[in-house]
Amino acid sequence: MEKRFYIRDAKDYTGQEVTIRGWVYNKRGHGKVKFLILRDGTGLMQAVIVQGECDDDSFARFDDLTQESSVIVTGIIREEARSVGGYELGLKSLEIVQIAEEYPIQPKEHGAEFLLDNRHLWLRSRLQWAAIRVRDNVVHAIRDYMRDEGYVLIDTPILTGAIGEESGTLFSVEYFDLGQAYLAQTGQLYLEAAMFAHNKVYDFGPTFRAEKSKTRRHLTEFWMVDVETAFVDNDENMDIQEEFIKGVVKRTIASSTAELEILERDPEIIMKSISKPFARLSYDETVDFLKSKDFEIEHGQDVGGAAETILSDNFETPVFIYDYPKAIKAFYMKEHPSRPDLVKCSDLIAPEGYGEIIGGSQREDDIEKLIARIRADKLPEEAYSWYLDLRRYGSVPHAGFGLGVERMVAWMTGIKHVREVIPFPRMIYRLNP
Numbered sequence: 136m137e138k139r140f141y142i143r144d145a146k147d148y149t150g151q152e153v154t155i156r157g158w159v160y161n162k163r164g165h166g167k168v169k170f171l172i173l174r175d176g177t178g179l180m181q182a183v184i185v186q187g188e189c190d191d192d193s194f195a196r197f198d199d200l201t202q203e204s205s206v207i208v209t210g211i212i213r214e215e216a217r218s219v220g221g222y223e224l225g226l227k228s229l230e231i232v233q234i235a236e237e238y239p240i241q242p243k244e245h246g247a248e249f250l251l252d253n254r255h256l257w258l259r260s261r262l263q264w265a266a267i268r269v270r271d272n273v274v275h276a277i278r279d280y281m282r283d284e285g286y287v288l289i290d291t292p293i294l295t296g297a298i299g300e301e302s303g304t305l306f307s308v309e310y311f312d313l314g315q316a317y318l319a320q321t322g323q324l325y326l327e328a329a330m331f332a333h334n335k336v337y338d339f340g341p342t343f344r345a346e347k348s349k350t351r352r353h354l355t356e357f358w359m360v361d362v363e364t365a366f367v368d369n370d371e372n373m374d375i376q377e378e379f380i381k382g383v384v385k386r387t388i389a390s391s392t393a394e395l396e397i398l399e400r401d402p403e404i405i406m407k408s409i410s411k412p413f414a415r416l417s418y419d420e421t422v423d424f425l426k427s428k429d430f431e432i433e434h435g436q437d438v439g440g441a442a443e444t445i446l447s448d449n450f451e452t453p454v455f456i457y458d459y460p461k462a463i464k465a466f467y468m469k470e471h472p473s474r475p476d477l478v479k480c481s482d483l484i485a486p487e488g489y490g491e492i493i494g495g496s497q498r499e500d501d502i503e504k505l506i507a508r509i510r511a512d513k514l515p516e517e518a519y520s521w522y523l524d525l526r527r528y529g530s531v532p533h534a535g536f537g538l539g540v541e542r543m544v545a546w547m548t549g550i551k552h553v554r555e556v557i558p559f560p561r562m563i564y565r566l567n568p
């Protein structure tokens with residue numbers, strides 16, 4: 136196929152004739168000079184249509200164009216500081232591919248529900264376009280970082296027999312003669328098995344939670360990166376997370392300059408928050424700190440969204456909360472050696488109120504304690520028999536964590552609600568489009 140021109144490469148084509156295949160973003164002008172703002176998926180460019188400088192048919196076709204009509208235009212690229220992107224096209228010919236019907240999304244304020252109902256079209260809007268590109272950059276940053284650090288990608292299953300985090304929030308499906316299968320809440324348990332084969336492993340995939348949480352931080356389908364490392368304790372696990380976040384943030388910002396500008400997100404604010412060592416508070420210290428800020432919390436309660444916001448108001452960096460009460464954490468977390476009421480784990484709270492972005496822990500490697508927890512939590516023991524094998528054959532201290540991709544992208548883009556940083560959000564009340 137012949138090499139195509141894309142708007143983002145305009146600077147390499149000054150003075151040359153190019154063809155843009157794209158859509159009408161906007162148009163204006165009458166009389167002898169008219170303007171078309173075109174988008175081709177890589178950027179926006181103004182095309183200038185001057186009567187006499189393009190063929191007469193093309194000039195006449197301008198009047199038929201509606202918002203989002205698809206077109207093929209040819210013309211000469213020239214520098215124009217006042218135009219979007221710094222370049223414009225002197226149009227020579229205009230071919231119409233399709234005249235769009237009246238477009239539902241107009242350049243005006245629409246309500247969130249209307250836009251979500253039209254998500255299949257809303258994706259074309261400028262802020263959404265930028266947000267999804269930042270997401271792409273975050274995904275690449277994560278994969279590149281992990282590979283550079285020597286981690287092996289393991290694709291863990293989505294249909295599972297064993298459960299991962301909490302039995303109360305599982306989606307189930309009929310699975311032939313085998314009864315119920317469950318949609319994965321995390322790849323972690325499978326990743327632990329692969330860790331014994333490869334030492335440093337990660338997974339990257341969709342995860343599912345039938346949570347009744349209707350907050351700006353919750354989806355029922357979201358993407359998670361789980362990381363698992365052999366011969367690592369909980370403190371080292373936090374070190375790994377801190378380096379990981381710093382690396383992913385730097386790579387994302389370096390690759391997202393144009394998008395962050397469109398989103399009016401100041402990269403300096405993000406960079407400043409990762410420029411110092413991350414704060415680390417034990418759960419006990421966190422409860423005391425919250426109480427000192429007149430926040431109502433009892434020892435033993437979980438640290439919820441409102442408490443997370445107080446923490447990020449008071450710390451410049453992301454904050455680790457470590458060593459939570461055993462009673463509010465998952466069965467696989469390692470019991471604290473001197474405080475059996477606690478587990479060796481950590482949550483990482485993002486700055487600026489973006490909430491918990493990572494949950495991690497050292498894993499229980501004492502098989503007797505693990506079995507006791509499985510029984511205490513009334514989990515189906517048979518489903519975990521293969522997991523227990525991992526403690527029978529070469530058990531080692533190990534730890535890992537899971538990053539919520541949408542919460543990470545929300546923080547990077549400055550978008551408050553995770554539903555806008557995934558192409559097609561799944562929430563309690565939304566399955567369409």
Ligand code: 4AD
Binds near residue numbers: 321322
């Ligand atoms: O804290 P969580 O539940 O941890 C785990 O699933 C562990 N198995 C991970 C591990 O140790 N390998 O989930 C990890 C992260 C959270 O910190 C949060 O960022 C995100 O996943 N998350 C959600 N994101 C959007 N919507 C939801 N309903 C989410 N639930 C968790």
Ligand code: MG
Binds near residue numbers: 482491493494
């Ligand atoms: Mg968590």
